[in-house]
Amino acid sequence: MQSTSCSSEPNQRIARIAAHLNPPNTQMGESSAPARWNCRAKGGSSGFKVAILGAAGGIGQPLAMLMKMNPLVSVLHLYDVVNTHGVTADISHMDTGAVVRGFLGQQQLEDAVTGVDVVIIPAGVPRKPGMTRDDLFNINAGIVKTLCEAIAKCSPQAMVNIISNPVNSTVPIAAEVFKKAGTYDPRRVLGVTMLDVVRANTFVGEVMGLDPREVDCPVVGGHAGVTILPLLSQVKPPCSFTQKEIGYLTDRIQNGGTEVVEAKAGTGSATLSMAYAAVKFADACLRGLRGDAGVVECAYVSSQVTELPFFASKVRLGRAGVEEIYPLGPLNEYERAGLEKAKKELAESIQKGVSFVRK
Numbered sequence: 241m242q243s244t245s246c247s248s249e250p251n252q253r254i255a256r257i258a259a260h261l262n263p264p265n266t267q268m269g270e271s272s273a274p275a276r277w278n279c280r281a282k283g284g285s286s287g288f289k290v291a292i293l294g295a296a297g298g299i300g301q302p303l304a305m306l307m308k309m310n311p312l313v314s315v316l317h318l319y320d321v322v323n324t325h326g327v328t329a330d331i332s333h334m335d336t337g338a339v340v341r342g343f344l345g346q347q348q349l350e351d352a353v354t355g356v357d358v359v360i361i362p363a364g365v366p367r368k369p370g371m372t373r374d375d376l377f378n379i380n381a382g383i384v385k386t387l388c389e390a391i392a393k394c395s396p397q398a399m400v401n402i403i404s405n406p407v408n409s410t411v412p413i414a415a416e417v418f419k420k421a422g423t424y425d426p427r428r429v430l431g432v433t434m435l436d437v438v439r440a441n442t443f444v445g446e447v448m449g450l451d452p453r454e455v456d457c458p459v460v461g462g463h464a465g466v467t468i469l470p471l472l473s474q475v476k477p478p479c480s481f482t483q484k485e486i487g488y489l490t491d492r493i494q495n496g497g498t499e500v501v502e503a504k505a506g507t508g509s510a511t512l513s514m515a516y517a518a519v520k521f522a523d524a525c526l527r528g529l530r531g532d533a534g535v536v537e538c539a540y541v542s543s544q545v546t547e548l549p550f551f552a553s554k555v556r557l558g559r560a561g562v563e564e565i566y567p568l569g570p571l572n573e574y575e576r577a578g579l580e581k582a583k584k585e586l587a588e589s590i591q592k593g594v595s596f597v598r599k
């Protein structure tokens with residue numbers, strides 16, 4: 241029986257599939273490789289183009305899978321310095337709307353980021369037990385700088401979601417790179433702190449016997465140790481915590497990452513919960529870009545909420561990116577003390593990131 245819905249010649253259809261099954265040899269350093277490996281010749285649903293840089297990693301893979309499932313995404317670019325082909329082939333078999341394209345190695349980086357609306361960056365090394373996030377600076381700072389240089393050149397209008405640690409420094413690094421290129425729009429560079437909110441909602445739900453989906457706990461400051469500042473006095477629905485519960489929850493939220501690093505015992509840090517959080521955040525960015533009203537999430541952004549140039553707090557996302565940054569609201573004495581500690585550490589991390597690019 242012949243199909244009436246496909247207009248192309250059968251031979252052309254087969255050729256297209258063959259091109260996908262026998263991708264060009266695009267190992268690193270082979271300059272003869274075509275710029276990209278396209279897993280479907282025809283566009284899918286209308287929607288946004290999203291690139292994931294570091295797509296073959298522990299976060300990158302489940303993040304790619306979840307973004308392929310997002311109905312707001314029409315084209316998904318997967319970039320890494322290793323293993324992109326396997327991940328791209330795998331993800332591309334999912335019968336969802338988004339077209340998936342794989343890009344491997346530095347020579348394909350610019351193609352990977354060209355024309356995209358949102359770039360998500362989980363590229364870089366994760367912690368091992370005993371390390372702080374700042375211990376990752378020496379390797380990840382350079383990775384984030386290189387990736388942002390390509391974005392600044394090829395997709396300066398893109399919204400950039402930075403996951404790579406130490407976020408407190410990598411976001412200032414990204415900002416400096418864009419400033420240098422003359423393309424900095426502070427509304428479009430965002431550090432992803434959503435995992436802290438996801439953890440806070442979960443842990444508060446556990447303590448109070450609530451469904452975590454109904455809990456909304458703002459987490460402000462930054463994304464490392466004491467810079468992670470949950471505002472338990474502002475939890476919705478309003479909760480009355482004992483001092484012991486406040487101490488337990490604050491400590492657990494601030495050390496949630498370390499809890500996972502230790503449990504994984506040298507094999508990495510949070511990947512699955514991070515991919516979940518990253519997709520939740522990217523989806524909010526896409527809904528904002530689409531023009532949805534009232535899209536509010538916590539993120540680490542260029543900010544005037546405190547005297548520091550970057551700070552995480554609730555922001556409203558819209559067509560331009562971060563369209564409004566909300567003040568912290570009333571803090572209790574415990575939170576005010578936490579804020580002072582957070583600001584001290586944050587100031588150093590921000591300066592470290594800025595100096596790395598300006599040196």
Ligand SMILES: NC(=O)c1ccc[n+]([C@@H]2O[C@H](COP(=O)([O-])OP(=O)(O)OC[C@H]3O[C@@H](n4cnc5c(N)ncnc54)[C@H](O)[C@@H]3O)[C@@H](O)[C@H]2O)c1
Pocket residue numbers: 293294295296297298299300319320321322362363364365366367376380383386387402403404405406407432433434435436463508509510511514
């Ligand atoms: N913001 C957060 O809340 C949060 C949460 C979890 C992890 N992280 C951070 O995310 C990062 C990634 O974690 P992971 O567990 O996925 O690590 P991973 O090692 O499993 O994956 C990292 C991926 O990045 C790739 N990569 C390395 N250099 C690259 C480059 N120059 N260009 C493109 N890709 C490159 C690697 O090949 C690898 O596939 C780490 O820095 C980690 O600390 C942040």
Ligand SMILES: O=C(O)C[C@H](O)C(=O)O
Pocket residue numbers: 366367373405435496497498500501509510
């Ligand atoms: O803890 C880490 O190193 C990874 C991440 O920042 C997290 O919070 O899980």
